[in-house]
Amino acid sequence: MPSTIKDVAARAGVSLATVSRYINGTGKLRPATAERVNAAIAELGFRPNAVGRSLSTSHTKSLGVVIPSLSNPVFSDAVSGINEAARAEGYRLMFTSTEYNRAEEVEAVSSLLEYRVDGLILTVADAEEAPALDLLEAAGVPYTLLYNQSGRSARPAVTIDNVAAGREVAQHLLALGHQRLGMVSGSFSASDRAMARRDGFTAEIVARGFPAPRVLEVDFVNSEVEEALVLLMRDRDTAPTALFCSNDLLAISVIGALERIGLNVPEDVSVLGFDGIAIGTHLHPTLTTVVQPSRDMGQTATRQLLACLQGGSDPDTMILPYRLQIGESVGPAAKPSPTGPSELNQTK
Amino acid sequence: MPSTIKDVAARAGVSLATVSRYINGTGKLRPATAERVNAAIAELGFRPNAVGRSLSTSHTKSLGVVIPSLSNPVFSDAVSGINEAARAEGYRLMFTSTEYNRAEEVEAVSSLLEYRVDGLILTVADAEEAPALDLLEAAGVPYTLLYNQSGRSARPAVTIDNVAAGREVAQHLLALGHQRLGMVSGSFSASDRAMARRDGFTAEIVARGFPAPRVLEVDFVNSEVEEALVLLMRDRDTAPTALFCSNDLLAISVIGALERIGLNVPEDVSVLGFDGIAIGTHLHPTLTTVVQPSRDMGQTATRQLLACLQGGSDPDTMILPYRLQIGESVGPAAKPSPTGPSELNQTK
DNA sequence: TTTAACAATGTAAACGTTTACATTCTGAGA
DNA sequence: TCTCAGAATGTAAACGTTTACATTGTTAAA
Numbered sequence: 001m002p003s004t005i006k007d008v009a010a011r012a013g014v015s016l017a018t019v020s021r022y023i024n025g026t027g028k029l030r031p032a033t034a035e036r037v038n039a040a041i042a043e044l045g046f047r048p049n050a051v052g053r054s055l056s057t058s059h060t061k062s063l064g065v066v067i068p069s070l071s072n073p074v075f076s077d078a079v080s081g082i083n084e085a086a087r088a089e090g091y092r093l094m095f096t097s098t099e100y101n102r103a104e105e106v107e108a109v110s111s112l113l114e115y116r117v118d119g120l121i122l123t124v125a126d127a128e129e130a131p132a133l134d135l136l137e138a139a140g141v142p143y144t145l146l147y148n149q150s151g152r153s154a155r156p157a158v159t160i161d162n163v164a165a166g167r168e169v170a171q172h173l174l175a176l177g178h179q180r181l182g183m184v185s186g187s188f189s190a191s192d193r194a195m196a197r198r199d200g201f202t203a204e205i206v207a208r209g210f211p212a213p214r215v216l217e218v219d220f221v222n223s224e225v226e227e228a229l230v231l232l233m234r235d236r237d238t239a240p241t242a243l244f245c246s247n248d249l250l251a252i253s254v255i256g257a258l259e260r261i262g263l264n265v266p267e268d269v270s271v272l273g274f275d276g277i278a279i280g281t282h283l284h285p286t287l288t289t290v291v292q293p294s295r296d297m298g299q300t301a302t303r304q305l306l307a308c309l310q311g312g313s314d315p316d317t318m319i320l321p322y323r324l325q326i327g328e329s330v331g332p333a334a335k336p337s338p339t340g341p342s343e344l345n346q347t348k
Numbered sequence: 349m350p351s352t353i354k355d356v357a358a359r360a361g362v363s364l365a366t367v368s369r370y371i372n373g374t375g376k377l378r379p380a381t382a383e384r385v386n387a388a389i390a391e392l393g394f395r396p397n398a399v400g401r402s403l404s405t406s407h408t409k410s411l412g413v414v415i416p417s418l419s420n421p422v423f424s425d426a427v428s429g430i431n432e433a434a435r436a437e438g439y440r441l442m443f444t445s446t447e448y449n450r451a452e453e454v455e456a457v458s459s460l461l462e463y464r465v466d467g468l469i470l471t472v473a474d475a476e477e478a479p480a481l482d483l484l485e486a487a488g489v490p491y492t493l494l495y496n497q498s499g500r501s502a503r504p505a506v507t508i509d510n511v512a513a514g515r516e517v518a519q520h521l522l523a524l525g526h527q528r529l530g531m532v533s534g535s536f537s538a539s540d541r542a543m544a545r546r547d548g549f550t551a552e553i554v555a556r557g558f559p560a561p562r563v564l565e566v567d568f569v570n571s572e573v574e575e576a577l578v579l580l581m582r583d584r585d586t587a588p589t590a591l592f593c594s595n596d597l598l599a600i601s602v603i604g605a606l607e608r609i610g611l612n613v614p615e616d617v618s619v620l621g622f623d624g625i626a627i628g629t630h631l632h633p634t635l636t637t638v639v640q641p642s643r644d645m646g647q648t649a650t651r652q653l654l655a656c657l658q659g660g661s662d663p664d665t666m667i668l669p670y671r672l673q674i675g676e677s678v679g680p681a682a683k684p685s686p687t688g689p690s691e692l693n694q695t696k
Numbered sequence: 697t698t699t700a701a702c703a704a705t706g707t708a709a710a711c712g713t714t715t716a717c718a719t720t721c722t723g724a725g726a
Numbered sequence: 727t728c729t730c731a732g733a734a735t736g737t738a739a740a741c742g743t744t745t746a747c748a749t750t751g752t753t754a755a756a
Contacts, residue, residue, distance in 0.1 A: 004712055015736045020714060050463045052712030054399045055741045070424035080418050083445055095443040097431055115398040115440060252627060259632035279600060284607035352742055363706045368744060400742025403711045
């Protein structure tokens with residue numbers, strides 16, 4: 001059993017309170033007393049017990065982190081940012097993932113509340129309908145959402161304006177002469193962000209007098225992207241000349257699939273992603289994508305949560321800037337092929 | 349302040365111990381008593397305090413997880429596996445990353461020891477020289493390494509045989525007629541795995557009577573891959589016809605860079621990766637790579653650590669199987685070009 | 697009806713640390 | 727030298743829960 005503050009006190013010939021004052025730097029100590037305590041700590045290999053401290057102070061100096069998955073680097077990057085900012089303030093992270101499942105969200109929050117984390121940073125499937133957030137609010141535990149659209153629920157979130165980003169994507173593609181646009185997205189029910197991106201994208205296109213984009217909702221994990229694209233791109237004369245993907249992993253997957261069915265990116269079809277994950281700049285073609293500042297978002301969410309925990313105001317919604325990063329995967333609209341039905345149509 | 353067991357006891361008209369027995373399912377309770385306790389819990393919105401429980405039982409039911417970075421999906425996948433196995437046993441994860449820095453490793457372990465995590469799962473830069481592991485052993489806290497080579501230190505690890513994998517990569521490439529091999533790796537001082545892969549790769553090539561491979565050690569984050577490759581591939585008659593990369597992110601990066609300098613993969617140069625991250629199967633060309641079972645490794649490490657915590661034997665080294673997954677990024681050795689210095693040589 | 701054995705429940709101390717309040721020590725000023 | 731104010735340190739209870747041991751209740755058998 002590791003040494004406790006009692007052992008240190010006994011060894012140094014002082015009281016528990018004196019050792020506590022030394023460890024925490026609270027209150028003055030005579031140099032000789034401090035030296036004796038320090039020596040006792042070293043001799044005993046004492047290490048403060050955060051559990052005892054948590055009980056007596058009612059603060060654990062830990063933050064709960066709940067995200068859908070670590071498989072998407074956009075969440076990994078954010079957790080890195082959270083970790084940095086938390087560490088800087090002496091906080092630890094208690095972590096869990098939910099695999100986009102609402103019941104898992106509730107279970108995760110429940111458990112973190114049992115561990116008495118001081119606050120939480122989390123991404124839920126839908127900020128509007130989140131029993132997990134209801135639980136947090138009922139418990140009075142501060143939290144900040146990450147990436148979620150705060151929408152009409154006015155729940156505090158660090159995010160970007162996904163609707164505006166979707167619109168800007170549409171503007172960019174239309175400006176390049178693309179008139180037949182498509183979108184490939186993950187599940188809308190699992191991501192209010194994907195919904196917002198689609199909504200902005202579609203609204204802009206329709207407002208500009210173009211036909212609404214074809215929207216493909218795919219299960220990225222189950223690798224049905226290629227099949228879906230074969231159908232979408234079957235008729236080159238009516239197929240989209242540009243595809244907006246709801247995240248970068250999907251965009252990368254779409255590019256691979258397009259090339260496999262004989263289409264060149266961006267010559268035959270342009271592809272535009274979302275998130276700005278690092279690998280996108282190392283590929284060929286490099287990815288044109290909407291970059292959200294994931295690491296900054298993680299840091300910002302953490303800082304404002306910690307500010308709240310340290311007596312500041314409640315967390316609020318913060319919209320950070322995104323930027324459209326031009327890569328090689330988007331080019332001018334392809335000119336119509338001079339021949340009739342495309343070579344693709346003839347492929348078995 | 350949330351309700352405590354005292355409040356529940358008062359409300360139900362029973363003792364603290366009775367409420368504790370109800371919560372934990374230890375000891376028998378009359379149905380009427382159980383019902384009164386249950387009603388009191390519901391009325392008060394009581395939620396057990398894991399901090400109090402941890403202090404009195406000396407167990408936190410949490411595991412510390414220390415990994416270099418979440419930026420590489422191989423770690424994210426492993427953490428997903430750890431999370432699954434831990435959750436199944438009612439454990440939480442306390443998480444931190446070290447960015448491949450030994451001082452950070454020590455600080456991370458130190459802090460997790462303060463929080464009294466029951467055990468740790470971690471990846472360190474070098475299992476042979478790890479002050480963080482010295483600290484854990486001195487504290488008597490069980491741990492399992494993940495991915496690290498256990499080598500002569502005999503520290504418990506869940507890993508694969510990286511040396512054997514390196515050899516098998518060499519065999520595979522030599523069997524395809526490649527005679528001039530190269531390796532692109534991340535920093536060896538930050539990854540004993542990368543060292544082991546190089547050692548196996550090199551040993552096999554030399555044993556087969558071929559010249560030792562050219563080894564490029566690059567800083568993937570600082571995007572110097574392309575510059576390095578231009579130099580390596582300058583003279584097509586002497587340049588490697590296949591490159592082994594120490595991880596998949598690097599391999600993907602190398603493919604992009606090769607294509608950008610005008611070389612086709614695998615026609616002009618083959619590229620083989622390591623890890624088996626999911627995105628590798630969605631690219632064009634799909635990645636030929638050594639797949640380690642990251643999620644399984646995470647689960648296995650967790651299970652054996654938990655078995656130890658629950659009275660079983662100490663964690664041991666477990667070597668899980670890897671497999672060489674054939675993709676499209678490796679092909680037969682390119683036949684020498686019929687002309688003199690390559691076009692590449694003339695590019696400014 | 698009484699007794700005894702077992703079930704059910706209560707009591708109280710401990711886990712490690714913090715900290716309000718109390719006590720002792722020290723040094724400066726009268 | 728004495729006194730007083732502030733410095734330094736000690737005391738003890740509390741934080742929430744667990745659990746060994748004690749006590750009370752209940753039921754069946756004699």
